[in-house]
Amino acid sequence: MNITFHPLGEAAVKLSYNEEVSPSLTSRIQAFCRELASINIDGITEWVPAYDSVTVYYEPWTHTYAELTEILEDITAVAIEESHKKMIVTIPTLYGGEYGPDLEDLAKQKRMQHEDIIKIHTNEDYLVNMIGFLPGFPYLSGLDERIAAPRLDNPRQKVPAGSVGIAEAQTGVYPLESPGGWNIIGRTPLQLFQPEKDESFLLNQGDYLRFRSVTEEEFEHILEEVEKGSYEVQREEVSM
Amino acid sequence: MKLFSVEKPGVYTTFQDLGRTGYLKYGVPASGALDRFALQVGNILVGNQRNTVGLEITMQGPELVAEVDCVIAITGADLSPMINGERIHMWKSQTIRKGQVLEFGRPNVGVRAYLTVNGGFEAEEYMGSKSVYEPAGLGRKLEAGDELNGNPQNQITGIGLFHTEIPAYGREVEVRVIKGPHDHKLSSDVLEQFFTTPHEVSPQSNRMGYRLVSDGIKTDHEGDIISDAVPLGGIQLPANGEPIILLADRQTTGGYTRIGTVIGPDLPLIAQMPPGGTIRFKEISVEEAQELAIDQERIFRIWERIVR
Numbered sequence: 001m002n003i004t005f006h007p008l009g010e011a012a013v014k015l016s017y018n019e020e021v022s023p024s025l026t027s028r029i030q031a032f033c034r035e036l037a038s039i040n041i042d043g044i045t046e047w048v049p050a051y052d053s054v055t056v057y058y059e060p061w062t063h064t065y066a067e068l069t070e071i072l073e074d075i076t077a078v079a080i081e082e083s084h085k086k087m088i089v090t091i092p093t094l095y096g097g098e099y100g101p102d103l104e105d106l107a108k109q110k111r112m113q114h115e116d117i118i119k120i121h122t123n124e125d126y127l128v129n130m131i132g133f134l135p136g137f138p139y140l141s142g143l144d145e146r147i148a149a150p151r152l153d154n155p156r157q158k159v160p161a162g163s164v165g166i167a168e169a170q171t172g173v174y175p176l177e178s179p180g181g182w183n184i185i186g187r188t189p190l191q192l193f194q195p196e197k198d199e200s201f202l203l204n205q206g207d208y209l210r211f212r213s214v215t216e217e218e219f220e221h222i223l224e225e226v227e228k229g230s231y232e233v234q235r236e237e238v239s240m
Numbered sequence: 241m242k243l244f245s246v247e248k249p250g251v252y253t254t255f256q257d258l259g260r261t262g263y264l265k266y267g268v269p270a271s272g273a274l275d276r277f278a279l280q281v282g283n284i285l286v287g288n289q290r291n292t293v294g295l296e297i298t299m300q301g302p303e304l305v306a307e308v309d310c311v312i313a314i315t316g317a318d319l320s321p322m323i324n325g326e327r328i329h330m331w332k333s334q335t336i337r338k339g340q341v342l343e344f345g346r347p348n349v350g351v352r353a354y355l356t357v358n359g360g361f362e363a364e365e366y367m368g369s370k371s372v373y374e375p376a377g378l379g380r381k382l383e384a385g386d387e388l389n390g391n392p393q394n395q396i397t398g399i400g401l402f403h404t405e406i407p408a409y410g411r412e413v414e415v416r417v418i419k420g421p422h423d424h425k426l427s428s429d430v431l432e433q434f435f436t437t438p439h440e441v442s443p444q445s446n447r448m449g450y451r452l453v454s455d456g457i458k459t460d461h462e463g464d465i466i467s468d469a470v471p472l473g474g475i476q477l478p479a480n481g482e483p484i485i486l487l488a489d490r491q492t493t494g495g496y497t498r499i500g501t502v503i504g505p506d507l508p509l510i511a512q513m514p515p516g517g518t519i520r521f522k523e524i525s526v527e528e529a530q531e532l533a534i535d536q537e538r539i540f541r542i543w544e545r546i547v548r
Contacts, residue, residue, distance in 0.1 A: 006421040008471040009530035014421050021466065033265075037458035048264045048469035055469035057264070060530040061537045086289060131492025132467065135268040135376050175267075176376060193266075195366045195378055201266045236476065 005069045010118050013068060016075065021051045021141070023127055026081055029054055030206040032079040041071060050130045051139070071161045079128045088125055090234035091173065091188050093164050094219040095121075099187035102147035106149055106166070106183050117185065118213050120144045125208040126171060136175035136201045140209060143171045155181030155209045162187045164211065186211075186232075189223035189231065199215075202233065242307040242363040243357060244388040250302035250344070255374035255380040256354075256488075257293040263367050264469065264492045271378070272369035272488050274447055274511035275352050275502075277407060277502070277536070278316035282356035284543050285313040285333040285399050292360040293370040295382070296352040301344025303356075306336045310392045311358040317350025317409065317512055318402040332400030333358075350409040350512035362389040373489060399547055409512040412438075416524035417475065417500040421468075425461050425497055426477070434450050434459045434499055435521050438511060439483060447489040450510055452519065457481035467495040473502035473510075475521075485510055503529040 002018045008112045017025055029049045034080040036047055036056070043062025045198075050054045077081055095118045096103040107114050131140070156179065158166070162173045164181030174180060175192035188211075192202045203209070214222070224232035256279065259272025273279035273296055280290040294465060295302075300318045312335045314321045321328050323340050331354075336342055364379055365372040366491070372379035423431060439452035460480040469492060470476075476484045476496040485502055486494075487510070502510060513519065 005527040007418050007501075008421060008458045008469075009418055009473050010503050010526060012469075012471040012501075014468065016421070046262045046264055050277070050468040051466050053466075053468045055471065057471070059537075064530055065526045130467065130493060131265065131267045132469075133267060135263075135266060135493055137267050145333060178375075180288045195376065200263075200367065205265070 003073070005072070007065055008055060010060050010065075012052050012055055013065065014055045015072060016053045018033050021129065025052060026127060026129055026206055027082045027121060030083065032076060033205070035075050035079040036166050039075070040062070048132075050132070082171050083206075085237050086125070086210065086240055087206070088210050088236045088238060091164070091190060091211050092214045092218065092222055093122075093173040093188045093211045094214055094216060094221070096187035099111040099219075100164070102152070102165075102183040103185045106147070106185060106193060109149060110147060117147055120147050121171065121185065122211045122213055124208050128203055128205055128207045128209065130205055131201075134175050134178060134193075135195075136203065137193075138203050138207075138209065143169055145169060149150060149183050151181040152183060155179055159184060160187065161191070162189060164188060175240065187219075187221055190227050190231075191226060241312055241389060241391060242306050242387050243361070243390045243392070244304040244342075246306055246382055246384055246386040246388065246411070247341075248303040248547075249382040250297055251300040252298040253302050254296050255293050255361060255368055256296040258291045259371050260367050260369040260407040268367065268376065268491060269373055269489050270472065271369065271373045271447075274488050275316050275508040277508045278352070279354045279356070280540060281331065281401065281543070282315040282354045284540065284547055285315070285331070285393055286311050286331075286356050286358040287396060287547060288358065288360055290540065290544070292356065293363055294354045294356040295361070295374065297355060298343065298518055299347050299351055299507050301353060302343060302377060303343040304388070306338055306340050306342065308392070309335055309337050309395070310390070311397055312336055314353055314355040315356070319350075319353045320345030320348060321353065326378050329400065331406050333397045335397050337413045341431070343532060348449060350508065350515055352511055353534065354487050357386055357392065358395075359393045360477055362391070407508060409509065411514065411517040413509040413513065413517070414520040415506040415509055416521055416529065417480060417505050417521045418503060418522060418526050418529055419500045420498070422465055422497040423499055425465070426499060427460055428506070430457060430459055430461070434477070434483070435523060438518040438520050439543055441484075441515050441517045441519065442514050445513075445515060447487060449487050450485040452483045452485070454482060457483075461497060465496050465497055466495050469503055470494040470498070473504065473507055475500050475502065487511070493515045493521070503532065505529075505532045519524040
């Protein structure tokens with residue numbers, strides 16, 4: 001292991017794993033964060049897992065930088081267990097039409113049928129490497145390069161919440177209405193960010209997303225249930 | 241209890257406490273007061289916990305009519321606060337009487353003032369904080385006709401800072417920076433330019449970040465890195481050579497090279513810089529910076545004990 005530490009100001013430290021991004025690394029970063037959460041160290045206020053690093057925020061009046069890096073180093077030594085299970089979260093998605101206005105262009109660009117793009121997009125499980133950019137926004141890896149596509153030349157002023165998009169080699173879901181330049185191929189009725197709820201976030205780092213193509217009727221039905229608060233998100237833990 | 245009616249909201253007036261904790265990993269910005277020193281002092285002066293929500297007032301202040309006698313303090317930028325047309329002391333607790341009008345005049349020094357009130361304000365709480373963050377729908381700025389409610393408890397006044405304890409905000413400041421984490425990607429020329437030339441604050445600066453215009457910096461690096469968490473005070477250096485200091489409403493993660501991080505005790509100086517002001521950066525070690533942060537925390541705790 002080749003983990004290094006770097007201060008980010010006087011109240012944060014970045015642990016860099018110094019290796020290529022991979023599902024195995026994401027799993028170890030997850031294990032590290034789980035360990036941090038379970039031992040609950042006084043003076044550590046929060047942490048942010050990323051692709052190949054974790055940033056830990058702390059109070060300098062509780063631990064000096066030198067003390068803290070020692071504590072964290074001990075945790076990295078313990079948290080090496082890779083998980084052999086993965087949590088798959090199913091994202092029902094209505095592809096194309098007004099909900100996926102760029103599907104048609106993408107199909108043309110790739111010389112494919114709509115159905116082929118949908119088939120390829122729903123065929124993979126995508127790993128959440130990290131969450132950032134917007135509240136609840138998952139950075140996903142695993143997109144099939146056959147449907148990778150550059151960002152739009154003219155970004156939209158408003159992309160609706162729930163929009164499913166493709167940009168370069170990434171796919172993602174917009175948690176909020178926001179401006180954006182991704183190719184929008186569909187929309188999910190699920191809400192990734194609900195600030196008024198106790199459980200505000202649909203996803204965690206380390207989860208896998210599986211997109212499932214739904215009909216308009218199904219979309220409307222799920223949307224209704226989501227709004228009533230009675231929709232049960234499909235989560236399934238499977239062995240790797 | 242109704243404390244104030246809002247006659248005029250000011251340009252950008254929001255509820256802010258010390259921000260959200262524990263949600264950065266979900267991509268939710270911390271938010272909270274940009275000048276954390278001023279908000280904490282304001283709260284101590286009126287007998288509150290340091291994390292109590294106050295109003296962050298930007299450049300042009302609101303006009304508020306008191307609906308009940310209450311104890312307030314105004315800290316941070318000097319935006320010419322007045323009660324019934326008469327200038328009042330800043331950094332000092334005082335009573336505003338029912339029917340009196342609190343308003344602000346010309347901005348003298350700094351950008352952001354804080355109004356704290358004994359007992360705090362009632363405001364919607366999201367994820368453990370009352371700090372407004374409009375882009376995600378977490379509260380909104382003040383509007384004319386709003387009512388500000390609260391629960392005033394005691395009526396002790398006349399507590400203030402000594403002159404020497406009041407921060408000296410200015411249009412030309414030097415702030416201290418801990419280098420990294422991507423400084424090794426930059427040439428020694430770029431690093432030298434960064435630490436020797438003054439940087440001008442662009443008008444496109446806000447609670448998310450301060451954009452700087454830096455004539456001298458000729459970058460030669462690739463602007464992008466593998467995305468990681470962006471700390472409060474982190475300084476991004478995109479390939480265009482114009483640094484951005486990231487503040488309370490920053491995105492939680494970012495993919496640009498960061499040259500260093502402005503230390504917490506110096507961030508109020510940034511928060512109070514108007515467009516056109518100039519910033520110089522000076523390197524400091526993490527050990528020295530932690531001593532400064534510890535000293536500041538110690539002083540807060542001493543003041544809290546004196547007031548209670």
